[in-house]
Amino acid sequence: MIPRKYYATFMGGMGYSGVMADLNQVFMPTVVDVDGKPTALGVTSKESDAWDVLRAFFARAEDTEFIEAFVEAWEVDFIGEEPNNELGRMRRRPCPICERSSFWEELGEITFKGERKGISGRCHRPECSAWIEQNNIEDERWDCGWPAAQWTKRVESYNLGFRGLVEMRGAVTAAGRKRHSTMSKEIMEDL
Numbered sequence: 001m002i003p004r005k006y007y008a009t010f011m012g013g014m015g016y017s018g019v020m021a022d023l024n025q026v027f028m029p030t031v032v033d034v035d036g037k038p039t040a041l042g043v044t045s046k047e048s049d050a051w052d053v054l055r056a057f058f059a060r061a062e063d064t065e066f067i068e069a070f071v072e073a074w075e076v077d078f079i080g081e082e083p084n085n086e087l088g089r090m091r092r093r094p095c096p097i098c099e100r101s102s103f104w105e106e107l108g109e110i111t112f113k114g115e116r117k118g119i120s121g122r123c124h125r126p127e128c129s130a131w132i133e134q135n136n137i138e139d140e141r142w143d144c145g146w147p148a149a150q151w152t153k154r155v156e157s158y159n160l161g162f163r164g165l166v167e168m169r170g171a172v173t174a175a176g177r178k179r180h181s182t183m184s185k186e187i188m189e190d191l
């Protein structure tokens with residue numbers, strides 16, 4: 001097992017945002033199966049390309065055994081220990097809306113308890129696309145949404161965002177049962 005440093009975020013990649021004139025780093029998108037075995041999906045010279053590779057993979061990963069993913073930066077022509085840094089890690093869980101295993105959440109830094117909690121997430125089935133994002137102005141705010149139902153909600157934590165999505169699904173299901181609302185029915189059928 002390669003020791004990894006945990007910092008930086010999904011999109012940002014702190015310290016790696018500059019445009020590179022020379023190739024001094026390469027980026028490796030990797031997925032991990034249920035047994036913990038990693039499979040690299042490629043090597044790119046741009047960090048954004050590595051994340052694009054993962055996103056494309058997530059869209060068709062529902063029936064695979066892969067449950068985690070990460071992107072690493074590797075120093076080129078670096079001799080010594082730890083030539084690699086982990087830039088971000090994702091974990092798959094059942095979607096709070098469509099309940100399929102296509103929801104990938106970005107994990108935060110390891111807490112003092114040794115846990116990593118979700119900080120943002122998205123369902124990668126286009127029909128669903130439920131999401132939770134940290135508000136980029138207010139740190140202590142998260143937004144969650146379900147595009148098919150045109151619903152969004154603002155909440156105080158990532159977990160409340162997850163719960164907000166579960167409630168949205170419940171409300172649409174209940175409305176569909178009560179009024180046989182066409183909108184609710186159509187949305188649920190698409191899922």
Ligand SMILES: [Zn+2]
Pocket residue numbers: 095096097098099100102103123124125128129130
């Ligand atoms: Zn979903």
